[in-house]
Amino acid sequence: MYRSAVYDEPFLNEISKIIDTKSKPISEIPKSLQKTDNIKLPDLDETQIARHYHHLSQMNYGIDSGFYPLGSCTMKYNPKICETISSWDKFSGTHPYQDPSTVQGNLKILFELERMLCEITGMDFFSLQPAAGAQGEFLGMLLTRAYHENKGENNRTEVILPDTSHGTNPASVTMAGFNLIEIESTKEGMVDLEILEKTVSEKTACFMLTNPNTLGIFESDITEIQKIVHKAGALLYYDGANMNAIMGKTRPGDMGFDIVHLNLHKTFSTPHGGGGPGSGPVGVKIKLEKFLPIPRIGRTEDEKYIFDYDAPKSIGKIKNFYGNFSVLLKAYIYIQMMGSDGLKNASEIAVLNSNYMKNKIVDSGKYEMPYKNLRKHEFVLSCEKLRKEKNIRAMDVAKRLLDYGLHPPTIYFPLIVKEALMIEPTESESKTELDKFVESLISIADEDPEILKKSPVNTPIGRVDEVNATKNPILNWNMI
Amino acid sequence: MKFIPNSSEKNKMLKEMKIKNIDYLFADIPSNIKIKKLDLPKGLSQQETEKKLRGIANNNKSYNDILSFIGGGIKPHYIPSIVKSIISRSEFYTAYTPYQSEASQGFLQAMFEYQSMIADLTGMDIANASLYDGGTALSEAALMCVRIKRKKSFIIPENISWEKKSILSNYLKGPDIKIVEVPYDKKTGKVDVKELEDIIDGNVAGVYIENPNFFGVFEDNVNKISNIAKENGSLFVVGVDPISLGVIKKPGDYNADIVIGEGRALGNPVDYGGSSLGLFSCKQEFLRQMPGRVIGMTNDNNGKRAFCMALQTREQHIRRGRATSNICTNEGLCALASACYLSWYGSQGFEKLSKINFENGQKLSKELNLIKGFKRKFESIHFNEFVIQTSTDVRELNKKLLKNNIQGGLILDKHYPDLKNCMLFGITELHCEEDIKKISSVLKEVMS
Numbered sequence: 001m002y003r004s005a006v007y008d009e010p011f012l013n014e015i016s017k018i019i020d021t022k023s024k025p026i027s028e029i030p031k032s033l034q035k036t037d038n039i040k041l042p043d044l045d046e047t048q049i050a051r052h053y054h055h056l057s058q059m060n061y062g063i064d065s066g067f068y069p070l071g072s073c074t075m076k077y078n079p080k081i082c083e084t085i086s087s088w089d090k091f092s093g094t095h096p097y098q099d100p101s102t103v104q105g106n107l108k109i110l111f112e113l114e115r116m117l118c119e120i121t122g123m124d125f126f127s128l129q130p131a132a133g134a135q136g137e138f139l140g141m142l143l144t145r146a147y148h149e150n151k152g153e154n155n156r157t158e159v160i161l162p163d164t165s166h167g168t169n170p171a172s173v174t175m176a177g178f179n180l181i182e183i184e185s186t187k188e189g190m191v192d193l194e195i196l197e198k199t200v201s202e203k204t205a206c207f208m209l210t211n212p213n214t215l216g217i218f219e220s221d222i223t224e225i226q227k228i229v230h231k232a233g234a235l236l237y238y239d240g241a242n243m244n245a246i247m248g249k250t251r252p253g254d255m256g257f258d259i260v261h262l263n264l265h266k267t268f269s270t271p272h273g274g275g276g277p278g279s280g281p282v283g284v285k286i287k288l289e290k291f292l293p294i295p296r297i298g299r300t301e302d303e304k305y306i307f308d309y310d311a312p313k314s315i316g317k318i319k320n321f322y323g324n325f326s327v328l329l330k331a332y333i334y335i336q337m338m339g340s341d342g343l344k345n346a347s348e349i350a351v352l353n354s355n356y357m358k359n360k361i362v363d364s365g366k367y368e369m370p371y372k373n374l375r376k377h378e379f380v381l382s383c384e385k386l387r388k389e390k391n392i393r394a395m396d397v398a399k400r401l402l403d404y405g406l407h408p409p410t411i412y413f414p415l416i417v418k419e420a421l422m423i424e425p426t427e428s429e430s431k432t433e434l435d436k437f438v439e440s441l442i443s444i445a446d447e448d449p450e451i452l453k454k455s456p457v458n459t460p461i462g463r464v465d466e467v468n469a470t471k472n473p474i475l476n477w478n479m480i
Numbered sequence: 481m482k483f484i485p486n487s488s489e490k491n492k493m494l495k496e497m498k499i500k501n502i503d504y505l506f507a508d509i510p511s512n513i514k515i516k517k518l519d520l521p522k523g524l525s526q527q528e529t530e531k532k533l534r535g536i537a538n539n540n541k542s543y544n545d546i547l548s549f550i551g552g553g554i555k556p557h558y559i560p561s562i563v564k565s566i567i568s569r570s571e572f573y574t575a576y577t578p579y580q581s582e583a584s585q586g587f588l589q590a591m592f593e594y595q596s597m598i599a600d601l602t603g604m605d606i607a608n609a610s611l612y613d614g615g616t617a618l619s620e621a622a623l624m625c626v627r628i629k630r631k632k633s634f635i636i637p638e639n640i641s642w643e644k645k646s647i648l649s650n651y652l653k654g655p656d657i658k659i660v661e662v663p664y665d666k667k668t669g670k671v672d673v674k675e676l677e678d679i680i681d682g683n684v685a686g687v688y689i690e691n692p693n694f695f696g697v698f699e700d701n702v703n704k705i706s707n708i709a710k711e712n713g714s715l716f717v718v719g720v721d722p723i724s725l726g727v728i729k730k731p732g733d734y735n736a737d738i739v740i741g742e743g744r745a746l747g748n749p750v751d752y753g754g755s756s757l758g759l760f761s762c763k764q765e766f767l768r769q770m771p772g773r774v775i776g777m778t779n780d781n782n783g784k785r786a787f788c789m790a791l792q793t794r795e796q797h798i799r800r801g802r803a804t805s806n807i808c809t810n811e812g813l814c815a816l817a818s819a820c821y822l823s824w825y826g827s828q829g830f831e832k833l834s835k836i837n838f839e840n841g842q843k844l845s846k847e848l849n850l851i852k853g854f855k856r857k858f859e860s861i862h863f864n865e866f867v868i869q870t871s872t873d874v875r876e877l878n879k880k881l882l883k884n885n886i887q888g889g890l891i892l893d894k895h896y897p898d899l900k901n902c903m904l905f906g907i908t909e910l911h912c913e914e915d916i917k918k919i920s921s922v923l924k925e926v927m928s
Contacts, residue, residue, distance in 0.1 A: 004583075008785075012593050012823050023831050026727055026838065030700035030861055033691075033728040040600050043826035046562055053566040053590065053820060060586030062574030070576055077483050078574055081526050085533050087564070087749075093542030096753030097552050098887050099878070105539035106752050119519050131612035131754070132809035134796070142650055171796035171806035175623075177654025180801045218508040247518070249506050254513045265809065269483075274575040274587040275773065275812030276610070277755035316646035320615045320742070321554075321753025333533060339523025349486050351505050356493050374508055402583050410579075413797070430485035431493060454781070459582040462780040466581065469776035469790040473767060475606045476596035480777065 002405025005058035006460045011477050012042040015052060059460040060274070061407055067433050071378045071410035071422025072166060072214055074244045074266035076346075079337065082270065082330035091329055096321040100307060107305030110322060111297045113332045114281075120335075120343065121240070121260050122253020123283030127292045128323040133241060134168040135318060136261030136280030137208075139293070140237050141176030142315045143259060143284060144206045146291040147235065150313065156205035156234070162191055164214045164414040166241060178205060185416060189215045189371030193224055200232035210239040211255065212246070214414040214422070216354065216375035226256030235259060235288075243267040244426065245351055245376035248344025258285050268331035279327040291315055295322075349427035350377040353434055357425055360438045366445035370417055378424035380417050387419050390449045394419040397444055399463055402456040404440040543750075547915055548887035549844070551865035551906025553614070553641055553694065553742060556750045557723065558910055563747045563820045567813055577773070577809070581788035582780075588787035591775040591812070594819035601725050601822070602739035603732020604761035608772040610815040611758030611807060614742030615644040618688065618719060619651030620760065620771040620805055621738045625686030625715045626657055627769050627804070633658040635680060635687045635714070637671050639694050642895040660684070666898065669697040669858030669867065673704050680712045686738075690719040691731070695904065696841070696865030697858055702734040710735070722746055722759065723908075724863045726834020738762040747821025748814050757814040768794065771805035836909040837864040840916075844907045847920045853927050857902055865906040867892065867899065872927065874901050880926045886919055 025034045044052075061068070068075035086092065094103050114126040130136040141159070148156040159178040161169050162185055173180050183199055186192045191209065200207070207229045212218045219225065229236045238257040244267045252260045264270050265278040272278070284292065294314045295307035338346065358379040362369050367381040386392040398408030398421070410422040425434060444452065456463065474480055486493065494502065506514075524532065543556045567573060571586065578584030578591075591609045598607035611617045622634045634652065636645070638661040649659055662679055665672045671689055680687070687709040691699045699705070702718075709716040718731035720741040731739045743757035744750075762770060768791065776790025796803040825833060841864035849856050853871035870877065874891050881888040889903030896902075907916075 009589065011589075011596075012819075013596070023828075026835065028842070028861060029727055029838075030698055032700045032703055032734075033698055035727075035729050036733050037603065037730060039725065039730075039827050039830060041597060041822050041825065041827045041830055043828065044823055046560075046824065049562055049820065049823055050565070052823075053569070056586035056590050057566075057569040057571040058586065059589075060571040060575055061580075061583035062571045064570035064574045068576065070579070073576055075576060078570075079483060079526075081529060083568065083573075085530065085537075088533075088537055089542045089544055089749075090537035090540045091542075092749035092751050093544055093556060094540050094752045095543065095548060095550055095556070095750050095887070096554060097550050097890050098541070098546070098548060099882055102541040102546060102882070102887070103539075103752065105536040108536055108539065116520060122515075131616070131756070131811075132807070134806045134808045135612060135616075138806060142653070145653070167795075167797040167800050167803070168806050168808050170801035171799075171803040174801045175651075175654060175806045177656065220508050220510055223510065223512065246509070248515070250509050250513045250515060254515065263809075271573045271813075272576045272809070273573050273811075273813030274584075274591075274816065275577045276810040277812075277814060278809035280809075316650060317615070317643050318647055318650055319754070320613050320641075320643050320647070320756060324754035324756070325752035326749075326755050333529060335520070336524050336532065337526065337529050340518040340520040342523040343518060343520070345484060345487060348502050348505075349484050349490065352490060352493060352502060353486060355505055356497060359497055374505070376505075398580065399582065402580065407583060408580055427484045427486070431489045456582050460585050461582055461784050461786045462782050464581040464780050464786045464788045465778045466788045466790075466792075469778035469788050470793065472778075473774075473790050474777040475767075475774055475790065476592065476599050478596065478599065479606075 002458050004459050007055040007059065009052065009055045012044065012052060013477055015048050016042050016044050066405055066407065067429055067437055068407040069409050069423045069425050071424045072241050073410065074424060074426055076269050076426040077428040078269055078271040079334060082333045085333055086326045086329045092326065104305055107297055109329055109332050111299055111305055113328055116335050117262060117281055117283060120247060121283050122251030123260055124286045125289045125292060126281050126283045128281045128328050129293045129319050130280035130282055131319050131324050132276065132278040133261055133263040133280040134172055136282045137168055137172035138176055139282050139318050140259045140261060141172055141178060143288050143291050144235050146315050147288055148205055156203060158203045159205055160199055160207045162209065163416055165208060165210065166214065166239060169208050169239060189217050190219055191221065191225055193221055196225065197228050200228060200234060202233065204232050204234040206235045206237050208237040208239060210242050212242050212376035215371055215380050216378040217372055218376055222255045241266060242377065245347055247347040248340065249347060258288060264327055264331040269334045270327045270330040277324045277327055279324045293317055346427045353425040353427060353429060354378055357423065357434050357438055361441060364442045366442050378422060380414065381421040382417050383419035383421060386445060392449050392452055394421055396452040397421065400444045400452045400455040401440060403458045406437055406440055546885050546887050547918060549905045549907060549919060550887050550890050551904040552890045554750060554753065555906045555908050556910060557745050557908050559747055559749065560824045562824055563817050566820050567817050572816060573813055578789060581786065585787060588775050590816050590819055592777060592787055594815045595775060597819060597822045598759055599761050601722060602720065602761045603730025604739050605764035606767060607761035608770055608774045610811045611760050611772050612811060613756035613758045614719065614740065615647035617740035617758035617760050618644055619648050621717045621740050622648060622652060622686060624738065624769050624771060625717065626655060628766060629685040629715060631683050631685040633660055633684050635660045635662055635684055637662055637664060637689055637693065639664045640690060641694050668860045669695040670699050670701065670860060671705060673701050676705065677708055680708060682713055684712055684714040686715040686717050688717040688719065692721060692724055692863040695858060695867050696862040697860040698728065698863065706735040721863065723834055723837055726831040727838050743818055744814065746818035748817050755811060755814050757811045757818060769804060772807050773810055833909055840864060840907045840909065840911055841866065844905060844916050847916055851920065851923050851927055864908060865904055867902050867904050870901050872901065874903050877926065881922065884922045886922060
C-alpha cells in the first residue's frame with residue numbers, strides 16, 4: 001500500500017527566528033529612499049534549508065513519483081539529459097543582449113527549432129516568444145486583429161469557440177478585447193456544423209479549436225469546418241494542447257489552420273516545474289508572417305545567424321527577449337533524440353494507451369463514457385451513475401486514487417460531461433502501470449462510499465478545505 | 481533512447497483490444513489530411529545528442545568566457561549551489577500545477593513561503609505565486625488598475641525598456657487603454673515631476689515608475705510622485721530590481737499600491753533572457769482583482785494546517801472569459817529557486833549582497849568617468865547600472881572591446897535618439913576589482 005512521507009514541516013521563519021538587521025543607512029543613498037524598515041528574511045544555516053526543502057519535496061508528487069494522467073496536460077516523462085545540457089553555462093550563462101557573434105549556438109538552436117516545429121505542424125513560420133500556451137493564444141488573438149485590421153476589416157470583433165474549449169481560450173479572447181461566442185457541441189461531442197455556419201458572419205474574426213478536442217475525439221469534419229470559417233473571411237486557430245495525439249499522422253497546417261500554438265511543456269516533454277516555466281510557440285501561415293513578434297531569426301548565406309528587427313507590420317513584443325530559452329532548448333534536445341519516427345511512435349503509443357485503458361474501464365461497467373467511442377490520446381468518463389446510485393462524486397474518486405499512490409485525472413472538465421474524469425495516460429506508462437490504474441479505478445467504484453468521502457488518508461494531510469482558503473484568505477505568514 | 485515502454489508491448493495490447501493494427505486507432509482522421517512521414521532527421525542516441533549539443537554550445541560565450549558589462553535590466557548573479565540542488569529534486573520539477581492539494585503540499589508550502597518573502601521584500605500585504613516576466617507583470621498591473629479604477633489611461637515613464645513598452649501596448653490594446661508617457665529630466669535621468677503634474681488628470685487608472693529606473697538611476701521623488709497619483713485618484717505602481725531592495729526603502733514604505741518586477745535575478749540563471757519570473761505584489765484591498773495563481777493556508781478535514789490554491793474563482797479554469805487574467809502555466813520553479821535563494825542569503829546576507837552591487841556600480845562609474853571622452857550622462861545616484869556618454873562611435877567601440885574579449889555596454893540610441901553615443905553599463909557582485917581595472921585599461925587604450 002502506498003504511504004506518503006509525512007512531516008509537520010515548519011515554515012522557514014519558524015525554523016529560525018528572523019533577526020532584525022538594524023543595519024546602518026548608506027549615506028550615499030538619497031534621503032527619501034533611506035530604509036525605514038528592514039527586510040525580514042529568515043536567517044538559516046544551509047543544512048536547515050536543505051532539510052526543509054527535502055522534506056517538502058517528499059510531500060510532493062511528480063511524474064517521477066508515479067502515474068500522472070491529468071487530461072489535456074500531457075504529463076509525459078522528462079528526459080534527464082535535457083536538464084543536464086540546459087544547465088551548461090555555455091547556455092545558461094549567456095546574456096540576451098550580448099553580441100550575436102558570441103551566441104551563434106543559441107541562435108542556431110532557435111532557428112532550427114522554428115523550422116522543426118513548422119515541419120511537425122505544417123505551418124510556414126514560428127515565433128518562440130510566448131511563455132506558455134495561454135500567452136500563445138493571446139499572441140494568436142493579437143495576430144488575428146492585426147491581420148483583419150491590415151485588410152481594413154476593423155469590424156471583425158467576434159471569436160467563436162466550442163463549449164468544450166480549454167478555460168484559457170475564452171480568457172485569452174476577452175483579454176485581447178474580442179467578444180466571445182460559445183457554440184454547443186453535437187450529440188457526438190463534436191463541432192456542430194449547422195450551428196457554426198449560422199454563427200459565422202462578417203463580424204467573425206476567428207474560430208478557435210482543439211483537435212482532437214478535449215473529449216479526445218478527432219474532429220473529422222475539419223475540412224468542412226475550415227471551409228465554413230474561411231468562407232466567412234475569418235481565421236482558424238489551433239489550440240495545440242492536444243498535439244501529442246497526432247504527431248506524424250496529420251498536421252494542423254494540412255487541416256487548414258492559420259494559427260497554431262504548441263505547449264512545449266506538454267507535447268515536447270519539458271518539465272512543468274510545479275506550474276512553470278513553460279513555452280507556447282506560435283506558428284502561422286505565410287499570410288500572417290509579417291505580423292509576427294520581433295526579432296525574427298535569420299540565417300545568412302555564409303551560415304551566420306542574425307536577429308532581424310526590420311518588420312514594420314510586426315505586433316512588436318509580448319515577452320522580454322526571445323521567450324523562455326531554457327525551455328526551448330530542452331524541447332530542441334527532445335526532438336533531436338526522438339527524430340521523425342520517435343515522434344510518430346510517441347503519438348501512436350499515447351493513443352494506444354488511452355484506448356486500451358478506455359476499453360477496459362468501459363467494459364467494467366463501473367463508469368460511463370458519453371459520446372463517441374474511438375478516442376485519441378485522452379478520454380472522458382462520467383461518474384454520474386456512481387453519484388446517482390451511491391452519492392460518489394468525481395472528487396471522491398479522485399481523492400481516493402491518491403490513497404492508491406496514483407495521481408488523479410483532471411476532474412469536472414470538460415464542462416459538458418457531468419462528474420467528469422478526464423484521463424490522459426501519455427506514451428510514458430507501461431502496460432503494468434495502465435493495468436494498475438484501471439484496477440484501482442474499478443475497485444474504487446465498489447468501495448464503501450464512506451471510505452471515499454473520508455479519503456485521502458495515505459497522503460501527508462487529509463482532504464483540504466479549499467472553500468475556507470477562499471473565504472478567509474491567508475496568503476502569507478504575516479497574515480496568520 | 482528508451483522513454484516509451486509500450487513500444488514493445490504494442491502488438492500484445494492491440495491483440496487484447498481485438499484490433500488488427502495501430503492504423504485503426506487513427507481511422508477517424510480523413511485520408512486527405514493524413515501524412516506519411518515527418519521530414520525530420522533520424523533520432524539520435526543520448527550520447528550522440530550530448531556530443532552534438534556540446535558542439536553547438538561551443539559557439540557560445542558565457543559570462544565565464546567573456547568579461548561582460550552589459551546592462552538592460554538583466555545581469556548574471558551568483559547562485560548558491562543549494563538552489564540548483566533543490567530545484568533539481570524531481571518531486572518538484574516534474575510536478576504539474578498543484579490542482580490536487582493533498583499530493584502537492586510540498587510545492588504549495590514552498591509557494592506560500594515565496595509569497596511571504598516577496599510581500600515582505602516589496603513592503604506589500606500580499607504577493608501572487610508568479611507571472612511570466614517583468615514586462616507581463618507590468619501589463620497585468622495596468623489591467624488591474626483599470627479594473628479597480630474603471631478609468632481608461634495609464635501613465636508610464638518615457639524611459640522604460642522598449643521591450644516592456646511594446647509588451648504593455650500589446651496587452652492594453654484589447655481593452656483600448658491609452659498609454660501616456662511622461663518624459664524624463666534630461667539632466668537627472670529621473671521622471672520629470674513637473675511634467676507628470678501637467679499630464680495627469682482624473683482619467684488615469686495608474687501611474688508607473690521604476691526604481692532604480694532603466695538608466696540605473698534611483699527615483700528619489702517617490703513621495704511626490706505617489707502624492708500626485710493619489711490626489712488624482714490613480715493607483716501607484718512601482719517596478720523594482722529586487723536585488724536593490726537591500727539598500728533602499730521598500731516601495732510599500734512610499735505608498736505603492738502594486739509592486740512588480742523581473743525576479744529572475746533571485747536565484748535563476750540569465751538563460752539568454754528566459755526562463756524569467758514576474759514578481760507581483762499589492763495591497764490586500766485589491767486581493768480579488770489580482771491576476772495569477774495564489775496559494776493560501778487552510779485546514780484539512782482533521783483540522784491540520786494545509787495549503788491549496790486560493791481564490792480560484794478569479795482564474796480562467798473556473799471563470800473562463802471573465803477571469804482576471806488568462807494566465808495558467810506560470811513560472812513556478814523559478815519562484816521556488818527565488819524562495820530558496822532568499823532564505824539562503826537571509827536578511828543580513830541579502831543586504832550585504834545588495835550593498836556590493838551598489839558599491840561596484842559606484843566604483844565602475846567613477847572609473848569610467850575618468851576616461852578621456854567618457855562622461856556619466858546623468859548626475860544622479862544610481863544602483864548597479866548607469867549611462868555613459870562617449871565622444872566616439874559606440875558601435876565601433878564595442879567591436880574593439882569584443883576583440884579584447886570584453887562585452888561592452890548596451891547601446892541606447894536606437895530607442896532613445898537623445899542618447900547618441902551613450903551606453904548602459906551594468907555590474908554585479910560577480911565582478912571583482914580586477915575586472916574593473918581590466919575594462920578601464922582596455923578602454924583607455926582604445927580611446928587614446
